[in-house]
Amino acid sequence: MELTQRQRDIFEGKEGDVKAKVMKTLIMYGETFGAEKMVDITGKYGHLVTSFGLSVMSPVYDLMDTLINSGTLSSQRFSVDPRPLEKGLPMNLIQNIFFRVMYSKQKDYDEQLKKLGIMSDDAYTCTCYMEEVGNIPEEGDILSWAESSAVVYANSILGARCNRNSGILDLFGSIVGCVPYFGLLTDEGRKATWLIEVKTSKKPEAQLLGSAIGMKVMEDVPYVIGMDKYFSSLDEDAKAYFKDFGAATASNGAVGLYHIENLTPEAVKHGRTLLKEGYKTFVIDDAVLEETERNYPVIWKDRNAKPKLAFIGCPHLSAAQLDSWSDRINDELSSRGLRKVAVKTVMTAAPALMDKFKAGEKGQRLMRQGVILSHICPLMYMNNPQCGSMPVITCSNKLRTYTSARYYKEDELLRMICGGAR
Amino acid sequence: MSERIFKGRAVVKGNVSAEALVSHGGFNTLASYQHSLMFGDKTGKCSDQNNPDLYEKPMAGKALIMPQTIGSTTGGLVLYCAACMSRQPACLLFSKEIDSLAAAGAILADVWTDNSMPTVDGLGDEFLSYVRTGDRITVCEDGSVKVER
Numbered sequence: 001m002e003l004t005q006r007q008r009d010i011f012e013g014k015e016g017d018v019k020a021k022v023m024k025t026l027i028m029y030g031e032t033f034g035a036e037k038m039v040d041i042t043g044k045y046g047h048l049v050t051s052f053g054l055s056v057m058s059p060v061y062d063l064m065d066t067l068i069n070s071g072t073l074s075s076q077r078f079s080v081d082p083r084p085l086e087k088g089l090p091m092n093l094i095q096n097i098f099f100r101v102m103y104s105k106q107k108d109y110d111e112q113l114k115k116l117g118i119m120s121d122d123a124y125t126c127t128c129y130m131e132e133v134g135n136i137p138e139e140g141d142i143l144s145w146a147e148s149s150a151v152v153y154a155n156s157i158l159g160a161r162c163n164r165n166s167g168i169l170d171l172f173g174s175i176v177g178c179v180p181y182f183g184l185l186t187d188e189g190r191k192a193t194w195l196i197e198v199k200t201s202k203k204p205e206a207q208l209l210g211s212a213i214g215m216k217v218m219e220d221v222p223y224v225i226g227m228d229k230y231f232s233s234l235d236e237d238a239k240a241y242f243k244d245f246g247a248a249t250a251s252n253g254a255v256g257l258y259h260i261e262n263l264t265p266e267a268v269k270h271g272r273t274l275l276k277e278g279y280k281t282f283v284i285d286d287a288v289l290e291e292t293e294r295n296y297p298v299i300w301k302d303r304n305a306k307p308k309l310a311f312i313g314c315p316h317l318s319a320a321q322l323d324s325w326s327d328r329i330n331d332e333l334s335s336r337g338l339r340k341v342a343v344k345t346v347m348t349a350a351p352a353l354m355d356k357f358k359a360g361e362k363g364q365r366l367m368r369q370g371v372i373l374s375h376i377c378p379l380m381y382m383n384n385p386q387c388g389s390m391p392v393i394t395c396s397n398k399l400r401t402y403t404s405a406r407y408y409k410e411d412e413l414l415r416m417i418c419g420g421a422r
Numbered sequence: 423m424s425e426r427i428f429k430g431r432a433v434v435k436g437n438v439s440a441e442a443l444v445s446h447g448g449f450n451t452l453a454s455y456q457h458s459l460m461f462g463d464k465t466g467k468c469s470d471q472n473n474p475d476l477y478e479k480p481m482a483g484k485a486l487i488m489p490q491t492i493g494s495t496t497g498g499l500v501l502y503c504a505a506c507m508s509r510q511p512a513c514l515l516f517s518k519e520i521d522s523l524a525a526a527g528a529i530l531a532d533v534w535t536d537n538s539m540p541t542v543d544g545l546g547d548e549f550l551s552y553v554r555t556g557d558r559i560t561v562c563e564d565g566s567v568k569v570e571r
Contacts, residue, residue, distance in 0.1 A: 025533045032433050032525045049495050056460055059506030060499055063534065102460070146495035166498025166526030183522065218448055218492060219521050254448065254492040254521055297471045383460060401472065401493065402453050 001027055001180070002037050010176055018070040022172045029169060030180020038178040039185065042142045043160060045119060045135040046078030046174035047128050049146035049167040052380055053106030054084075061105055063168065064112045067175070074117035074174040079128035079135045081147055082316065082348070084380030088372060090309060090344050095386040102384060116171065124375065125350035126150055127243065127316040129158065132352040139265055142185060144173025148250035149315045149398065153243055155257040157234065159265035161185045164219070164256040184256050190266065191221065191276045192259055197283045198226035204289055205409045207397035210245040212292040214253025216282050221257050222249075223275055228262040238263060240318040247315045248397040299404050305391035310417045311378040311405065313348035314396035319357065322349060326362035332418040333369060340370040342419035343393070351375040379403060393417075425570045428549040432565035433520055434528045436540030440512035442557040442569070443484035445475045446550065448492035451523065454481065455500045458509060466509040475555070485559035486511035489550060491524040501527025505537040513561050516543035517550035542567055 003011060011027065013020040030038065050060060067073070084103050091099065119135065126147050128135035137143055139159035145151050146165045154160040163183045165173065173179040183189040194217045198204065213222055231238040242260065249255035259267040259274055266274060312325060325347060333339065347366070349357065357363040358373050367373060378396070382388050382403035392405040393413060400407040408416065450470050457469035458481075466482035482504075491497055501524070504510040514520075514528055520543035528541040542565050549567070553559075558570040 021533060025529055028529045028533065029522075029525060032520065032529070033522070050499060054460065056462070057499075057503055059503045059535075148493070148495045151495065164495055164522045166523045166530075167496045168499045168502060168530060169526045170495075214492075219490060251493055254490065254523070299471050383456065385461070401450070402456065404471075 001031055001035060007038050007178060016070055016072060018066060018072045019175065022072060022175050026169070026172055026176065026180060030182060033180070033182040035180035035182040037181050039142055039181045040178050041076065041144050041173060043137040044076065046074060046076050046143070046170060047135060047145040047147055047150055048078055048080040048170050051081035051124055051377065052084045053103050053109035055102060055104045058105070060168070061109060061112065064116065068112060068115050072175055073115065074171060075177045076174050077117045077119045078174055079119050079123040079125065079133060080113060081124065081126050082375060082377035082380070083124045084377055086374060086376055089346065089374060089376065089381065090372065091387070095384055098384045098386045122351040125316050126377070127318070127350055129153060130318060130350050130353055132356060133350050142179065144170055144179050146170035149243070149247035152246040152250045152256055152258065155184055156246055156259070156264050157239055157242055164254065190257055190274070192223035192274050193220045193276050193279050194222040195275060195279050195281045196222045196224040197281065198224060199283055199285045200289065201286055203230040204284070206241045206244040207248040207395065208289050208293055208409065209284065210248025211252040211397045212284055212288055214249035214251070214255050215292070217253060217255060219254035219256065221259070222255065223259045223261065223267065223272065225261040227260050231263055234263050236318065236320045240321050243315060243318065251398040251401045293407070296400060296407055298406055300391050300406060302391070307343050307393045307416060308390045309392045310343050310345040310413060311348070311392065311394040311396065311399055312345065312413070314378045314394065314399040317347060317349040319353055322347065322357045323362055326366050328414055329369060329371065329418060330365060332414055336419055338419055341417045343417045344372070345370070345417045346372045346374050346378070348374050348376060348378060423570060425568055426552060428545045428567045428569065430515070430542040430545040430565045430567060432540070432542055432563055433525060434532045434538060434541040435563040436513070436538055437561065437563055438513050438540050439558065439560045440483060440485040442553050442555055442559045443476065443479060443481060443486050444550070444553055444555045445473055445488040447473060447475065448490055449473070449486070449488040450493035451491050451497035451500050451527070452494040455504055459500065459503055459507070464509060466504065481511055482509045483512050485513050485515060485561070487515045487550065487553055489517045490521040495523060497523030498526030498530055501539070502530040502534065505531035505535045505539060508537055510537055510539050512539070513559070514539050514541040515545060515559070515561070515567060517545050517547055519543055
């Protein structure tokens, strides 16, 4: 690989042995994909996927100590995925003891993140690109991010350029200030090898559509047509929809970039010239989505168990989504003559965004109706075996993929948490 | 006994012999390793409910064979942790070109731990359709992979 003088100096150990090892790792990573050079990161902030102080992940924290103790810190500040826990979450004594043991490294890890360069005490969210958080890359920015849902959003909706970096390598890029040039950083790598035709009878559920596409195309880039009849522009509703869609493509498959005809920035600029010669086609209709959902495994011990808990907000909700859920829950409860939700429900969003929402009328109303408003990562909560064994429902396909939570479409989930049958 | 040799690209070089464990679909690293890393299962039993080929099968010490990995971008650090805890597969074999997360995991293990996982990619669709769980696999550092049954 061709290196600049500065990059070569780092590689040769002129800024320390640990930094040299960081650079060596990135070079090996790039060479695996045929990268011929490293390019400077131009995004203002990084984003890390590792947010949890999980006691059994001690090798990660040992590595962080090695970095900190050698002064090998991030050259840019960064946000990080949500914390696993906070006060006020539903948990019994045994669950609480498990949490304390499982996440016993959280305080230590929070301290490590401060030393390494986290943006603020509130910069814990998977949706760092929300206005209230402030980590919003410009179109064309080169990033060293991880968190699959954030990477696919930054690439697709914001037009930034970032590979699907792994945890640890996200930080390594931010330390040396450059990343290997390959894949989604290149014009060629951003071309689509799949044409996805959406021919459903109504606007498809975002997380179900994303799941079907992710499972089909795996890590390829899809160019999706047929969505512009549901969205006329990339407004806040569309951004929230495609945030959830992208999270499902990235967790049910390995999609790092998608183009939506007439909506996402590169599709608007370049249209179907983004399709590579010899692209494959996949048509998605109602039957495909029904089959996709039918094939989701249910690993509850009792398939007919009454749900004990519902999670909404994986990835974290936008302000518009919080407003919308508040109204929908209020309307559904009113229509049933109820004052409180029938299933304990936790809604999650970025700390700054959620705190603002909590202070408003709709947030206050939701809390009176029994909904818990939180900043955590639902996945981390469900990792507690005492929680994972409970019948938990969600409208998040990402949460379904990684835990025992059972997936329901949003309207079904709404009815269930408000006391109705599916 | 029959044997076939397939040729791929050595991403992380090494010589190793192990029993095959085959995933025909994408290997979700986080979903697969989540429980074994969290609850001290030294055999690395697969916890990915969506992977019928691997679910509840031990992965530590096996020749893990797949088209590519999918899912969370914690994938690389999960493989790194598995290597630090000596619960890693003996080797990683890919029918397609390796993906960025698996590459990160294999390289992190190679550079930062003593438990390297020889890794070969580009072995082809024919390799994936031929090899079966339980076959004997021998990996050479030139990227050749022998399958015996």
